[in-house]
Every structure is written in C-alpha cells, then in structure tokens.
Amino acid sequence: MSKKAFIFPGQGSQYAGMGKNLVDNFKVAAETFQEADDALGFKLSALCFNGPEEELKLTANTQPAILATSIAALRVVRSETALAADYLAGHSLGEFSALVASGSFPFSDALRTVRARGTFMQEAVPVGVGAMAAILSVEADALVEICADAAQGEVGAPANFNSPGQIVIAGHATAVNRAIEIAKGKGFRKAMLLPVSAPFHSALMTPAGLRLRDVLATVNLAELAVPVVTNVEALPNADAARVKELLVTQVSAPVRWDESVRKMVSLGVTSFIEIGPGKVLSGLVKRIDKEVATTNIEDTAGLQALQNC
Numbered sequence: 001m002s003k004k005a006f007i008f009p010g011q012g013s014q015y016a017g018m019g020k021n022l023v024d025n026f027k028v029a030a031e032t033f034q035e036a037d038d039a040l041g042f043k044l045s046a047l048c049f050n051g052p053e054e055e056l057k058l059t060a061n062t063q064p065a066i067l068a069t070s071i072a073a074l075r076v077v078r079s080e081t082a083l084a085a086d087y088l089a090g091h092s093l094g095e096f097s098a099l100v101a102s103g104s105f106p107f108s109d110a111l112r113t114v115r116a117r118g119t120f121m122q123e124a125v126p127v128g129v130g131a132m133a134a135i136l137s138v139e140a141d142a143l144v145e146i147c148a149d150a151a152q153g154e155v156g157a158p159a160n161f162n163s164p165g166q167i168v169i170a171g172h173a174t175a176v177n178r179a180i181e182i183a184k185g186k187g188f189r190k191a192m193l194l195p196v197s198a199p200f201h202s203a204l205m206t207p208a209g210l211r212l213r214d215v216l217a218t219v220n221l222a223e224l225a226v227p228v229v230t231n232v233e234a235l236p237n238a239d240a241a242r243v244k245e246l247l248v249t250q251v252s253a254p255v256r257w258d259e260s261v262r263k264m265v266s267l268g269v270t271s272f273i274e275i276g277p278g279k280v281l282s283g284l285v286k287r288i289d290k291e292v293a294t295t296n297i298e299d300t301a302g303l304q305a306l307q308n309c
Contacts, residue, residue, distance in 0.1 A: 002270040003086035006101060008070045008094035013278035014062050016051030019069040021299035028079050029072040036068040039108035044068055060118035063093050064111045070097040070276030071107055073297050087264050089229040091281060092255050103225040104240055116215045120208035121198055130199030131173035135183050136190035137165045150179035159201035160255045163287035170202035201254055209251035216244040234259035261288045
C-alpha cells in the first residue's frame, strides 16, 4: 500500500496574503489564526494577511507566520478530508510544523518557541557578518572541498542540501564570497548570494541553539503519533525524548532535505503533500524523485486538488 508524507515549508515561503483564503472559507482556519494571535499577544494574522512584506520578512515574524499558516492549512485538510500521513517532515522551521502535526508539540508553545528561535538566530551574528549563497549544479563532495578551501580559518560550509544540484552554503560573509569565487573558477557559474539576514544552519548559529535549549526546557512534549523525519539525521524519529536536542542541533547543522525525501521514498512514500504557503518543497521533491506525486495545500484550490489525491 502506498504511503503519504505531509511536508511543511520553511523560511522564504512567506508572502503577504497567505492564509487569508482559508480563513475566508473555513472556520477552523479562522480559529487557528485567533489562537496564534492570542498565544503571541499581537495580531500575527493581520501580518500574514496584509503584510507589509518588510515586516513579514523579519525572521522573528516570519517563523511564527509560516507555522500558523501551515497549521491552519493542516487543520482544514483534517476537517475536510480523510487523508492521513504515514510520515511528517519540514524544512528547517517546517520541522516545528511537523511536530505540531505529530501531536507532540502544542501549537501555542510552538508559536512562542519559533518566535524566540527567529530572534535568537537573528541576534547570533551581527548583520553583514554572515551570509548564505546558493551554488547550483555542483556535487556535494566537490562543494565541501570548495568550502574548506575558502574557509581560511572562518566558518563556511554547506547549510541546506535541498536537491540534486541545489546546495546552499552559509558562514562568514568573507568565506562565503571566497567560496563563490572558487566555485566560479571551477566552472560552476551559477553561484549567488541569497537575500537573507543571517547565516542559518552554520556553526555561527550555535549560540542561538543554546538559547533555544532554554526555551525548549519550558515546553512539555507529548509522544509523537506520526514519526517526523528530522533535518539533522534524515531519519524518522518517534521518540519524544529526543525531539528537543534534535531541534537545538538543527539550528547550526545542515538541513538534509534531499536525504530526508529519499529516506521517505525508501520507506514506501509515493505521495508528498506540502501543507502551508508556497510550492518550494513540492518543486524540490520533484527534482529529487520524478516518480512520486506532489501537491500543495495553501488555499481552497489546493484543497480541491488534494481531495482528488
């Protein structure tokens, strides 16, 4: 029997207007955003629906905004369809959405945690000191070597293994820029800086992880009803006792998305349903394995497609 995975997007998928269509059509979505507003003590819903983009792009806002939109969409899926997931996974921030979906992480606690996580990640490195870059069409081994050559005592290493030929590096801006030049010198012309405010998933984020650990210590997690394939290990985890340490490590460790998708396919997943804003993960999944089915749910049109899944 074919298996399904629900996957949840991370930072970069946000846009002003996300979630509004669901709220206009489903009571459970409106209730979800009200719960988010109450948990955070400000109108996160208004930021999601109306922007402005500049405020929505601030990491401390982006993370709870994407989480709230993803869980609103998930609750609509669960109220309107009989679909259930055999595995859950999320890209970076999306792992928190997956943990809420698993029944382990309470939604209101997850919102407060990711708002703090966004703040900690932003504050870990002064603006301009760190950078991220996408290096396309290069094998992972070759890129690790390029980063090692470029480091020169600084931090510079792969941060997101997204799909074949799409790897993101992060670290000190000077090291990342050197890596771009070395990559271009080796013929990898498609190398460009990304418009992000911090070097996420690099060793420079270690202080953010330590601060996150203190916040996670105050949260009570339940057992996972569905395994979550973690970014850190690219393996399913169903042990609630391991969740917090994996989330701490995740902040400064590479996102192993390519491996995570391949792992789910090896476990029998033939259908990936992206729940939340945008279609970034659906695109990556298709690049990783062209045979699997993908769909995304962020509005009523997506729900219609989903009901035919």
